[in-house]
Amino acid sequence: MPSAASSPVKGPATVAVHTRPLVIAIDGPAASGKGTLAKRVAAAYGFAHLDTGSLYRAVGVAVLRAGGDPADPAAAGRAARDLHPEDGILADPDLRTDEAAQAASKVAAVPEVRAALLEFQRRFAEQPPGGAPGAVLDGRDIGTVVCPGADAKLFVTASVEVRADRRLKELQGRGIPAIPSDVLEDMKARDARDSQRAVAPLRPAADAFVLDTSALDADQAYAAAIAHIGSKTGLGPKA
Numbered sequence: 565m566p567s568a569a570s571s572p573v574k575g576p577a578t579v580a581v582h583t584r585p586l587v588i589a590i591d592g593p594a595a596s597g598k599g600t601l602a603k604r605v606a607a608a609y610g611f612a613h614l615d616t617g618s619l620y621r622a623v624g625v626a627v628l629r630a631g632g633d634p635a636d637p638a639a640a641g642r643a644a645r646d647l648h649p650e651d652g653i654l655a656d657p658d659l660r661t662d663e664a665a666q667a668a669s670k671v672a673a674v675p676e677v678r679a680a681l682l683e684f685q686r687r688f689a690e691q692p693p694g695g696a697p698g699a700v701l702d703g704r705d706i707g708t709v710v711c712p713g714a715d716a717k718l719f720v721t722a723s724v725e726v727r728a729d730r731r732l733k734e735l736q737g738r739g740i741p742a743i744p745s746d747v748l749e750d751m752k753a754r755d756a757r758d759s760q761r762a763v764a765p766l767r768p769a770a771d772a773f774v775l776d777t778s779a780l781d782a783d784q785a786y787a788a789a790i791a792h793i794g795s796k797t798g799l800g801p802k803a
């Protein structure tokens with residue numbers, strides 16, 4: 565009998581662990597900083613990044629462009645089934661408007677829409693594009709529904725006032741005029757729709773690390789995230 569140290573069984577088992585892509589789930593409400601964090605984490609580890617909110621935005625914009633109502637399940641379901649994310653639609657600047665965000669949170673409450681977008685998201689996590697060794701997905705239900713087995717889960721949050729202020733500054737920075745009270749009200753309306761919907765509501769997974777960034781700048785949030793990911797995966801950032 566070979567000793568445990570020289571057993572051929574050990575090698576393949578170790579290889580299997582390292583060949584499965586690592587998955588990091590980052591969820592949270594609007595303007596909590598999850599997108600900023602997800603991009604930075606993905607770059608640091610050499611992982612692929614998917615902003616899943618852009619999928620819902622693309623569906624919402626498609627319904628609006630067709631003259632439909634984003635809250636109409638038939639129109640929203642059709643648009644989701646017809647979506648081809650690989651075609652470059654996710655980079656369309658029209659997706660970044662507040663109108664698109666509101667439409668996104670309406671189509672996102674339609675179960676057929678969520679079902680139609682699930683396979684693309686799971687495939688991204690299981691087979692990250694470009695052969696990347698891992699994937700970072702950010703959204704609302706990554707840790708709870710899309711990738712419940714993710715290697716590390718973060719739930720990034722901040723008070724609604726702080727988040728509205730961040731979004732206001734972001735809009736102003738892009739030269740888009742915005743009224744502070746409207747931005748705050750829109751954010752509250754979206755929070756309510758996202759948290760209260762029947763299917764895949766916004767909530768932290770039971771095993772998520774909750775990161776409140778109300779009093780943290782982006783560098784501090786990143787440092788806390790990296791420390792958590794390191795504790796769950798044993799990996800440190802490459803950069």
Ligand SMILES: Nc1ncnc2c1ncn2[C@@H]1O[C@H](COP(=O)(O)OP(=O)(O)O)[C@@H](O)[C@H]1O
Pocket residue numbers: 592593594595596597598599600601730731733734777780781782783785
């Ligand atoms: N920790 C932070 N502190 C202050 N501003 C932040 C922080 N994280 C992100 N931001 C800024 O807040 C805005 C919203 O961040 P973003 O990452 O787009 O949020 P989300 O993806 O959750 O909607 C952006 O302008 C971003 O630069």
Ligand SMILES: Nc1ccn([C@@H]2O[C@H](COP(=O)(O)OP(=O)(O)O)[C@@H](O)[C@H]2O)c(=O)n1
Pocket residue numbers: 593594595596599616617618620621665668669670672702703704705706754758
């Ligand atoms: N995984 C996801 C991602 C987004 N969404 C929906 O899509 C909307 C837009 O998401 P987003 O992440 O682009 O929004 P921001 O956080 O950038 O403002 C959200 O308000 C949710 O209703 C979702 O339901 N599930």
